[in-house]
Amino acid sequence: MAISQQAFEQYTVAFYNLENLFDVHNDEHILDQDFTAQGRKQWTPQRYQKKLQKLSEAISKVGILQTGKLPAIIGVAEVENEKVLEDLIQQPKLVKGDYGIIHYNSPPDERGIDVALLYSKKIFTVQSSTPIAVDVTMPNDEPDRTRDILYVKGFLSGMPLHIYVNHWPSRRDGGADSTNEKRVTVAKQLMSHINNVDPQNDRTNQEKHLLEGTNIIIMGDFNDDPENDSIRNEILPHGFQNVTAPLKKFHRGSLNHNFKWNLFDQIMVSDSLINDVPDALYFHQADIFDDIMLRQWKGKYRGQPARTFVGKTYKGGYSDHFPVFMILRRN
Numbered sequence: 001m002a003i004s005q006q007a008f009e010q011y012t013v014a015f016y017n018l019e020n021l022f023d024v025h026n027d028e029h030i031l032d033q034d035f036t037a038q039g040r041k042q043w044t045p046q047r048y049q050k051k052l053q054k055l056s057e058a059i060s061k062v063g064i065l066q067t068g069k070l071p072a073i074i075g076v077a078e079v080e081n082e083k084v085l086e087d088l089i090q091q092p093k094l095v096k097g098d099y100g101i102i103h104y105n106s107p108p109d110e111r112g113i114d115v116a117l118l119y120s121k122k123i124f125t126v127q128s129s130t131p132i133a134v135d136v137t138m139p140n141d142e143p144d145r146t147r148d149i150l151y152v153k154g155f156l157s158g159m160p161l162h163i164y165v166n167h168w169p170s171r172r173d174g175g176a177d178s179t180n181e182k183r184v185t186v187a188k189q190l191m192s193h194i195n196n197v198d199p200q201n202d203r204t205n206q207e208k209h210l211l212e213g214t215n216i217i218i219m220g221d222f223n224d225d226p227e228n229d230s231i232r233n234e235i236l237p238h239g240f241q242n243v244t245a246p247l248k249k250f251h252r253g254s255l256n257h258n259f260k261w262n263l264f265d266q267i268m269v270s271d272s273l274i275n276d277v278p279d280a281l282y283f284h285q286a287d288i289f290d291d292i293m294l295r296q297w298k299g300k301y302r303g304q305p306a307r308t309f310v311g312k313t314y315k316g317g318y319s320d321h322f323p324v325f326m327i328l329r330r331n
Contacts, residue, residue, distance in 0.1 A: 010284060011072035011123060011156065012063030014325035015165070015219040015265055017255075018055055019308055019318075020113065021088070022080045024048050027112060035080075040312050047316070051308055052084075054318045056091035062289045066327050070097040072156065074118040075165040075219045079103070085116055098122055104131040106148040115150045115165040115220065124161075126154040134189050136169060136182040146182070149190060149220075153197075156328070159210060159281045162197060164190060166220025168230070176228075183224050187234035190218070194238075203270035204239040210280045216240070216270040221321065223264050231266070240268045243286040244324050254288055254322045256304040263288075265324045277331060284329040290322045 022035035024045050035043040062071050079085055082103045089099040103116035119126070131148035138144070150165040169182040194203075194216060202214035218240065224230045226245035236242060244266045247253075253261030273283045296306045296317070306317030 009157070009330035010067050011281070011328050012067050012070075012325050013073045013217060013219070013267070013328060014059070014062045014071045014289075014323050015075040015077075015221075015267060016055075016059065016062075016323035017077040017167070017221045017265060017319060017321035018079060019320045020078050020080075021051065021055070021076075021084045022048075023084050023087075027080075029112070034312075041309060042314070047314065050316060052088055052091055053093075054316075056088060056093040058289070058294055058318050058323065059088075060093040060097075061291065061293075062323050062325050063327060066285070070094065070120070071325065072120045072123045073163070074099075075115065075150075075163070076118065077115045077165075077167040077221050078113045079116050080112055080114075081105070082116075085118065089118060100124075100126070102126065102129045102150065102152055104129075104148060104150065106131065107145075113147070113167075115147065115167050117150060117152050117163065117165055119152075119154075124154055124156050126152060128153045132164075132189070132193055134186050136185050138181060138185075146186065149186075149193075151193065156281065157330075160213070160215060162194075162214065162216045164194075164216070164218045164220075166190070166218065166222060168220065168222045168224065170223050176224075179223075180229060183222065183228075183230040184234055187230040191234060191238055201239060203272050206271055206275045207277060208272065210277060213272040213275075213277070213280070214270065215272050215281075217273075218268040219266070219324075221264050222266055225263055226266060231268075235268060239271050241271060241274060241283075242266060242268045243283055243326050244268075244288075247286065247288050247324070252288065252290070254290075254324055255320055256301075263324075265321055267324055267326050269326070273328070275331070280331050281328040282331055284327040286324070286326040288322050288324050294318050294322055 034040040106114040129152040152163045198214040248263035254265035307320040
């Protein structure tokens with residue numbers, strides 16, 4: 001007889017780009033005028049509440065089949081401020097998760113969208129957190145920064161963990177090739193921080209005691225696929241495995257652009273999380289939560305993520321990205 005998945009001690013760690021989760025109030029310090037009732041998107045309280053309801057429903061089901069419970073950790077991108085996250089975790093589908101929030105305003109983004117971390121306060125204990133400023137100034141260019149990386153250190157069910165939440169520079173301004181160097185630059189700066197945190201390269205040790213290893217999770221919307229330079233050459237050779245890379249297929253990904261699937265949303269783990277250490281957590285499996293509920297169900301975009309907006313046209317969907325997640329299981 002097969003053992004039920006829920007018989008194991010296991011936890012869902014997820015990442016979700018929430019596609020412009022803005023409140024309805026105009027903030028004079030950022031370009032959010034579109035997301036007001038009078039703005040181009042006609043962003044009313046009713047539309048905002050519907051967005052919160054849909055996102056909370058999606059998050060509540062990520063990993064539920066594998067663990068039978070809400071995610072322990074959710075990295076998110078494209079959030080305006082901490083208030084929208086407070087509104088999100090108070091939705092009926094999530095309130096029982098008793099989530100905490102780690103968020104810092106990221107000044108470089110003129111739209112005011114940031115990354116953040118939601119965590120179950122019963123399962124994850126925060127030790128420290130900080131935003132990592134990223135400089136992507138290219139030679140002969142004006143000074144240029146991109147969204148901060150969020151770094152969080154803590155304990156997941158007693159196991160030490162370092163988490164990095166990312167949202168790397170877009171491909172919009174000139175395409176993938178002309179913006180490639182910016183994402184490579186971010187990857188190098190991320191690795192510089194990791195090397196400072198883990199100067200002994202303990203992240204590659206798969207045999208250290210539960211409390212001694214350096215266990216690292218890198219998650220985010222990288223605006224690159226697993227095979228691109230920033231991931232393949234700048235991160236993976238330095239003690240990491242991309243547990244979401246095998247999920248990318250011709251017919252599957254976390255977002256769809258011009259009828260082509262990409263897997264910009266990824267999770268990478270240090271080698272130390274591929275282990276047989278007694279009592280330690282280890283990587284068990286990864287997936288894309290691309291349930292039919294999150295998909296457009298008719299028309300030429302059938303099967304693609306059901307978006308909140310297409311251009312300025314309101315569609316009332318979830319997000320233009322699917323969440324990705326992994327399951328950590330106790331040895």
